[in-house]
Amino acid sequence: MEQTKKKRIGMAVFLLFLVIGTAYIAIKQHTTPYQEDQGFVFGTVYHITYQSDENLQAQIEAELKKVDNSLSMFNKQSVISQINANKPVKVDNMFSNVFTLAERVSDDTQGAFDITVAPLVNIWGFGFKTGKQPTPQVIDSLKQIVGYKKVKLVGSKVVKDDPRVMLDCSAIAKGYGCDVVANFLRAKGIDNFMVEIGGEIVARGVNTERLPWRIGVTKPTDDSLSTNQQLQTVLNVTNKAMATSGNYRNFYYKNGKKYAHTIDPATGYPVQHSILSATVLADNCATADAYATSFMVMGMEKAKKVLEKHPELMAYFIYADHKGNNAVWFSPSMKDKIAK
Numbered sequence: 001m002e003q004t005k006k007k008r009i010g011m012a013v014f015l016l017f018l019v020i021g022t023a024y025i026a027i028k029q030h031t032t033p034y035q036e037d038q039g040f041v042f043g044t045v046y047h048i049t050y051q052s053d054e055n056l057q058a059q060i061e062a063e064l065k066k067v068d069n070s071l072s073m074f075n076k077q078s079v080i081s082q083i084n085a086n087k088p089v090k091v092d093n094m095f096s097n098v099f100t101l102a103e104r105v106s107d108d109t110q111g112a113f114d115i116t117v118a119p120l121v122n123i124w125g126f127g128f129k130t131g132k133q134p135t136p137q138v139i140d141s142l143k144q145i146v147g148y149k150k151v152k153l154v155g156s157k158v159v160k161d162d163p164r165v166m167l168d169c170s171a172i173a174k175g176y177g178c179d180v181v182a183n184f185l186r187a188k189g190i191d192n193f194m195v196e197i198g199g200e201i202v203a204r205g206v207n208t209e210r211l212p213w214r215i216g217v218t219k220p221t222d223d224s225l226s227t228n229q230q231l232q233t234v235l236n237v238t239n240k241a242m243a244t245s246g247n248y249r250n251f252y253y254k255n256g257k258k259y260a261h262t263i264d265p266a267t268g269y270p271v272q273h274s275i276l277s278a279t280v281l282a283d284n285c286a287t288a289d290a291y292a293t294s295f296m297v298m299g300m301e302k303a304k305k306v307l308e309k310h311p312e313l314m315a316y317f318i319y320a321d322h323k324g325n326n327a328v329w330f331s332p333s334m335k336d337k338i339a340k
Helices: 002-031 057-071 079-084 093-108 118-130 136-143 170-187 285-298 300-309 332-337
Strands: 034-041 044-051 151-154 157-160 193-197 200-204 214-218 231-236 240-245 251-254 257-260 275-282 314-320 326-330
Touching: 034 057, 044 057, 044 170, 057 079, 057 093, 057 170, 093 151, 093 170, 093 285, 118 136, 170 193, 170 200, 170 240, 170 285, 200 285, 214 240, 214 275, 231 314, 231 326, 231 332, 240 285, 275 285, 275 300, 285 300, 285 314, 300 314, 314 332, 326 332
Parallel strands: none
Antiparallel strands: 034 044, 044 193, 151 157, 193 200, 200 240, 214 231, 240 275, 251 257, 275 314, 314 326
16 A cells, blocks of 8 residues: 555656646747848858757858868869869768769659759850850760769769769758758757758748748749749748759740750750749758759659659649649648648
8 A cells, every 4th residue: 555655656746747847848948039040151041040048150150161161162172172173082971971862863863863964054054144055066065074973982082984074062962051950950959940041941840930830932933133022832841841943033935935944964955844943842951952953854744753752752843834824733742731
């Protein structure tokens, strides 16, 4: 009898501490302020909101500096810049992680994602601006140094089939940077945050209004001055990563149809698919970033086939229908994420 009484008292004390602890956490969650940091990284702007008594911007920027030192084309001393200059350099873990993921997505998308495609993208970008398309001869010459299989990671060294091959991780580095910051915040015990770098996002927990994080998807419009910021939809991105690919405000027209400026690494020419923007939700932002770019290259039907193999991915496509009007397709699993 006495032993049973002691057990009951012990259980009551445990429950009391549990209630007090839960109440303390709840009060702490409601009274802890949100920090809002912004700055410039990877040639773009970042915005980071997180719930913390302490402002961590200096530490966050130290983490972003590590990514910059590994993957930034703007940093002449970065690992990737030294690789492109054919200098002997051992890659770091960040470069290795991104390169391995990029290689896996490239294989999965039959080369639609390709971190060696920059020379073609650059020549077409220049051509679109001047109104003069690159000649077939120029395209053919550049194709000789484009192809993700022309470069590989052997141990800690990058080996190129041709020294002219150039790497550009800009279609995955922003997403990876978001992941690095998100992992840093979680390691600090922070459960409520939103990390955004150049439009790529990782969100967790709740926002300043104690509601799930909701992110707008911009409607593609012919608006080169970016004065029109209409939203196509709003997505619930809590506990997910989100990336969007698509040249929202610059299109080219062919036979009366509108196409985004997306270059196919296989042909060397702009794709002529109807997708104007591809938004992908995934468990990490680097993956979302890479697949969003891939889907812009692949087009609707091929993208759907990839999505069938990857139930962990969700996609939201804005495309031009046969009449030239904007239309929408999204993964069935995306339905619950659409807030508006």
